[in-house]
Amino acid sequence: MQGKIRLALTKGRLEKDTVQLLEKAGLNMETIKNPQRKLILDIPGYPLEIILLKGSDVATYVEHGVADLGVVGKDVLLEKPKPVYEVADLGFGACRMAVAGETSLCPDNKKLLRIASKYPKIAREHFERKGQSVEIIEQQGSVELAPLMGLSDVIVDIVETGNTLKANGLIVLEEIVHISARLIVNKVSYKTRRIEVNALIDLLEKQVRIRREQ
Ligand SMILES: Nc1ncnc2c1ncn2[C@@H]1O[C@H](COP(=O)(O)OP(=O)(O)OP(=O)(O)O)[C@@H](O)[C@H]1O
Ligand SMILES: O=P(O)(O)OC[C@H]1O[C@H](OP(=O)(O)OP(=O)(O)O)[C@H](O)[C@@H]1O
Known part of the structure; x- marks a missing residue:
């Protein structure tokens, strides 16, 4: 039995928009607003764990499969390319x-x-x-x-x-x-955890589409 899916988020400039997108997608993001500032967060009601990192570390965590998915700026991916799948342009951080x-x-x-x-x-x-x-x-x-x-x-x-x-x-x-924020996925997770990974990608892409159409 595999554990929760892990999503690595870029702290700082991209954080607010990412949290907003996840909230719109129906996830309870209250734990991220905790002033204690934990770097590992459980998401109540969804089998997801979120970790908070600097952008270039997000890509490293996803490359090594420590995180299944990540949200990172395209600048980071261009400057330090990693063997990960870039699956969606999230639109914000433009x-x-x-x-x-x-x-x-x-x-x-x-x-x-x-x-x-x-x-x-x-x-x-x-x-x-x-x-x-x-x-x-x-x-x-x-x-x-x-x-x-x-x-x-x-x-x-x-x-x-x-x-x-x-x-x-x-x-x-x-x-x-x-440049804008991109959703990246670990290559192995993309195959071995296809259902959960795709469910999260779909959830986020749907919100990106809604936001674009507004
Ligand atoms: N005005 C901007 N300046 C820098 N990055 C921006 C800006 N607008 C959007 N971004 C995006 O936000 C991402 C995160 O930027 P942020 O400044 O939080 O971290 P950083 O680039 O690691 O800088 P620092 O080293 O100052 O923390 C960038 O990688 C980029 O994709
Ligand atoms: O077009 P603007 O809206 O003014 O944004 C661009 C500025 O923001 C970033 O700097 P940042 O604040 O990250 O500072 P630093 O690069 O000096 O650390 C970037 O390096 C530019 O200096």
């Missing part, structure tokens, strides 16, 4: 991965372009496709500072409202890819 810089700069005129980014793989592959040679300067955050400080020519980063770019005098020069 933003863009973009190249940004100061208005005066015309990047294509430079020979070796210096790129600051938290996403070195996405950045490198984008410029490789264009045949532009680059030096990638990996950052952990506050990426917008890099061109202002002369550390890089441009940045590759997530743009949602555009407020951070605007506040720092930067503009989008190119859009690389649309």
Whole structure:
């Protein structure tokens, strides 16, 4: 007899929308609102256990089958690809991965372009496709500072409202890819726990469809 299905959720920005989606799908998400902030949550009335992780760890847990399913940003899947099935675009967490810089700069005129980014793989592959040679300067955050400080020519980063770019005098020069939250599934669970996994996928996809049609 197999235990409960385990779903790994990304803490932080994606959390609220994920909880809302699960609630709309009929799951009792009260335990997640507990101020004690447990990282393992039982869902009353549904054979499901939820764990809370950072995005890149969500994909790792699902890859290793410790979690059967996960909710994670497409940026994470592109930057650190894992052998998991991506089964649904959940729609929320929408933003863009973009190249940004100061208005005066015309990047294509430079020979070796210096790129600051938290996403070195996405950045490198984008410029490789264009045949532009680059030096990638990996950052952990506050990426917008890099061109202002002369550390890089441009940045590759997530743009949602555009407020951070605007506040720092930067503009989008190119859009690389649309990002949103994705539902991922462990490859073995997809086969061996097909019925339970598909039931949860169907439940969530139905809510995504309803939300899209609203
Ligand atoms: N404005 C945004 N900035 C960053 N991520 C966003 C934004 N809007 C939506 N997202 C999505 O939310 C996901 C989680 O972002 P969040 O900032 O909570 O975690 P993170 O990227 O691990 O950052 P941190 O290291 O600051 O915790 C991202 O992977 C991305 O898919
Ligand atoms: O277009 P906006 O709505 O302004 O959102 C984009 C900003 O949000 C993210 O930063 P985050 O807040 O995660 O900070 P950090 O990357 O500096 O840690 C991202 O790296 C951008 O800086």
